[in-house]
Amino acid sequence: MSNNMPPLSAIRAFEAASRHLSFTKAGEELGMTQAAVSYQIRLLEERLGFQLFTRKTRRIELTEHGAELAAKVVESFTSLRQAFEDVTDKNAGQLVVSSNTTFAVNWLSNRLVHFQMQNPDIAVRILPYGPDAHPRFESSDVVVSACKAPPKDWIAHEVVKATFTPMLSPVLAETIGGVKQPEDILKLPLVDPQDPWWEIWFAAAGIPDVDLSNYPNSRMGSQALEANRAIAGQGVAILTPYFCKSAIETGQLIQPFELTCRVEAESWFLSYPPINRTSRKVRLFRDWVSDELKRDGML
Template sequence: MTEAPPLQAVKVFDAVARHLNFTKAADELNMTQSAVSYQVKLLEGFIGAPLFVRQARGVALSEHGESVAPLVRRALNDLTQAFQSAKAETADLLVISTMQTFASNWLAPRIGNFQMANPDIAVRLDVSNHLVDFERDRVDAAIRSGKGGWPGLKDHLLGGGNFTIVCSPAYYERIGSPKTPADLSDCIFIGPRDEWWPIWFAAAGLKPPAALSRPGVDVETQQMAAVLALAGHGLALVHPSFVAEEIKTGKLLQPFALMASTGFNYYLVYPETNRLPRKTQLFRDWILAEAGQTILTR
C-alpha cells in the first residue's frame, strides 16, 4: 500500500498555506505555534523538501508548496463534502436559504405541501438576503436571484423574472380606468424611486411620467408594495405570481398585459456534487414541479 502523509500534518499545511502565517494557522486550528511548526516539519520530512520559505515578515510557499497547496485544498474540500453528504443522508432537517420576498409571497404558502408529502423531513427557512456560502453556512439549498451560472453550484430556473403593474379595483376606477400605459400620467406610484418603473415604461415604449419624480412611499419588498396596493394607495410593480391569489379573487387588478424584466430570475441552487442528499433531491423535484404549475415565467 502506498504510504500516505499524516492527515493532521496535511490539515496544518493547508491552514498555513492559506494564511501564510503560522500564528494565524495555530489560532484557526486551536493549536500552539510550536505544534503547527512540528506538523509542517513532519510533512516536509515526508516529501523530502521544504514547503515554505521563511522570510523576514512571515512565510511564503516554496515551489513545492505552490504546486501542492491547491491540490490539498481541493482534496480537503472533497473529503469534507463527502462526510457532510453522508451525514446529510441520515439528517431529517432541510435548511433552505431564501430571500424575504420569495419566502413570504411564494414559498411559505406552499412549503406545507412538501412537508405533507415528506413527513420524515423537517424544514427550516433561513430568510435572508445575504448570499449564502455553502462551505461555511449549514444550508442544503438556496433560492437566488440572478442570471444563473454561479461557479461550483448547480442551478435550476424557477422563473419569476417578469413584473407588471397591479392596483386595487377602487384605485383603478379612481384614476379613470386607464386603457393603455400612456394614460398613467397622474397617478400615485408606490416606490417611485424603484428602478423597475423606468424599465416597465421603456417596455411600453414610453418615457416615465412626470408623476414618478414626485415624493412617494418607498418600499423595500414587493410584499410591502402589494399591501399598499391592496389598500388602494396606488400602483405597484410586482411579480404577478406573488399576488396570484389576490388577482384571482379580484382584490387586485392587472390593468395591462404588458410585462417587463430586468433579466434576473429566481433559481434553486445547491453545490455541485456527485452525491446529492435525498432530502435535497426531494425538495428539488418538488419545487420544480410546483414552479411549473404556477404563472412563474422567464
C-alpha cells in the same frame, strides 16, 4: 505496491492550515498547538521534498506547489466531510435556506409544508433577507437570490425570470373610473416610483422618457412589501405576475395590461456552493423546487 501517502495527521494539519492560512487557526480547529501544526507541516514538506508554505512575519502564504496540492486536498477533505454528513443526516438534519423576502413570503411559505411532508427527516430553516440586506452565501446550504448573481464558483439554477408589469387594487382603479390606458396609471399614486422597471415598462407601452420625479419616493425594495401596499390601495406597484397569482385570483389585485417586460440579466436564482453538490438535503430541496415550478409551467 509502495505506500506514498504521508501520515494522515500531517495531511490534516496541511488542509486546515491551507484553508485558514494560519497555523494558529488551524491548531484551534484541530485541537492542536500552533507549534504542533508547524511541526506536522515540516514533516510533510520533508516527506514531499518541497516547501508548502512561505513563512512571513505574522502570516504564511502557499507556495506554487502548496497551492496546487491544497486545491486537491481541501476538495478531498470536503468530500469526506460531506460523505459523513450525508450518512449521519440521512434520518435527521437541518437545511438552511437564505431567501429574499419575496420568494420566502410569496412562494416558500405557501408550499414548504409539502416539502416537509415528503421529507420529515429534514428540518428547514428559512433565513429571509430584506431590502437592505444580502443573501447569506457563507452561512446557508442553499440561497434563493433575486437579481443578485451567486458567487462565480457556485452552482446556480435560474428558477423565476424577473418579468414585471403594473398591478393595483380594483378599488383604487375605480377611483378614476378604471385603468384602461397606460396613461391612466400616471393619475394614481405609485409604489416605489424610482424603481427602474417603471421607465422600462412605460417605454414599452409607448410612453418614453416618462418623468416620475414628482412622485413621492417610497422605496420598499421588496415585491412582497410593495404588493401589500398595492393590495391596501396605497398605489400602483410594478410586480412580477408569478408571485401575485394568489392576489389576482382572489381579486385583491388586478393586472390591467397584458404587457410584461423583463431585464435579461435579472432573475431569481437557486444556488449552492460546489461542496453541496452531493448533499442529500440540498438535492432533495433543489429537485422539489424544480418540480413545483414545472407544475406551475415555469420550467
